[in-house]
Amino acid sequence: MSYLSNMIYGNGCKRKVEIPKSSRELEELCEFISTDYLTRDIYVDAMNKKRALKVGREFLDKYFTLHNLWQVDHDAIKRRIGKGTITISDLLAAEKECERYIHPFSLKVVYSNKYDIFQGELKARTYTKELGDITRAQPSFIKIDLCSKATIVTPPVYVHELTHSQLQSNLGSVRYYKNIELLPYFLELVCAHDMGEHDYILKILEKFLSNEIVKYRNEITNHENGTYRMTREQLVETGKYLSSTISALNLFIMYYNGSPSTKKYILQEIQKIFDGLQDLEEFTKRLYITDTIDNKVLQKHLVR
Ligand SMILES: [Zn+2]
Numbered sequence: 001m002s003y004l005s006n007m008i009y010g011n012g013c014k015r016k017v018e019i020p021k022s023s024r025e026l027e028e029l030c031e032f033i034s035t036d037y038l039t040r041d042i043y044v045d046a047m048n049k050k051r052a053l054k055v056g057r058e059f060l061d062k063y064f065t066l067h068n069l070w071q072v073d074h075d076a077i078k079r080r081i082g083k084g085t086i087t088i089s090d091l092l093a094a095e096k097e098c099e100r101y102i103h104p105f106s107l108k109v110v111y112s113n114k115y116d117i118f119q120g121e122l123k124a125r126t127y128t129k130e131l132g133d134i135t136r137a138q139p140s141f142i143k144i145d146l147c148s149k150a151t152i153v154t155p156p157v158y159v160h161e162l163t164h165s166q167l168q169s170n171l172g173s174v175r176y177y178k179n180i181e182l183l184p185y186f187l188e189l190v191c192a193h194d195m196g197e198h199d200y201i202l203k204i205l206e207k208f209l210s211n212e213i214v215k216y217r218n219e220i221t222n223h224e225n226g227t228y229r230m231t232r233e234q235l236v237e238t239g240k241y242l243s244s245t246i247s248a249l250n251l252f253i254m255y256y257n258g259s260p261s262t263k264k265y266i267l268q269e270i271q272k273i274f275d276g277l278q279d280l281e282e283f284t285k286r287l288y289i290t291d292t293i294d295n296k297v298l299q300k301h302l303v304r
Helices: 003-010 024-037 049-063 074-081 088-098 154-168 182-194 197-224 232-257 260-274 280-286 295-302
Strands: 069-072 099-102 108-112 120-131 134-147
Touching: 024 197, 024 295, 049 154, 049 182, 069 120, 069 134, 074 088, 088 099, 088 120, 120 154, 134 154, 154 182, 154 260, 182 197, 182 232, 182 260, 182 280, 197 232, 197 295, 232 260, 232 295, 260 280
Parallel strands: 108 134
Antiparallel strands: 069 099, 120 134
């Protein structure tokens, strides 16, 4: 089962999935991005790997209290249970012996040339976990993969993956699958903004995300006109990223233009989501954050 299906069916997200469609508003936005905005080149400077992680960690420490992550030592479990069939209760007992909780910053980071500089991936394996009287599927976190070439965008990308760890370890924190990437992208942008440099790093990420919006739109229209057929799962995945990216930009524009108290409020509300005191959708509904773009507002923000 893919990660996405697991998120939809196994981790408490809503089951109803939507196939994304192109719309007039999206066409207009992509038209603006492609012709007026993306024509400017971007340069991304290298950064020391250790320093990149440190910057990401300091950003999260400054605003949030992160929760420890559950980790089952998979190799120890394999040794413990050996070969052959075992009962569920044997497996649960073995997990108990091989489990531990680690701080998210202790999660292994692996640099790989499989990823480009804007990409990262949080790897987890699902186990059945006993929680009081019930057992349920719970991710055991393994590692974070990052691009082997560390740059000034590595801290925000690392923050993105650590944000996923906080949401995934708190099942039900995101109710709707289309919002899975919303907070990771939002905090990625806030981290870039926080890094200063006259928003140079932020603008690089905004450019990357704008490029992604055009890429997703192209995938959808190519599917619609039959040029390139995608599977249902690929379409759902594209729709998830498109929705999350636009919602994250909407939330970020509110944050960016907000007063210090608005900024503080938004970050405090995100802490409540990490703490399991509210889910993401309660928060976005209160702020009227949706995945529909006000093209004028976004254009004004991007060309500032
Ligand atoms: Zn992500």
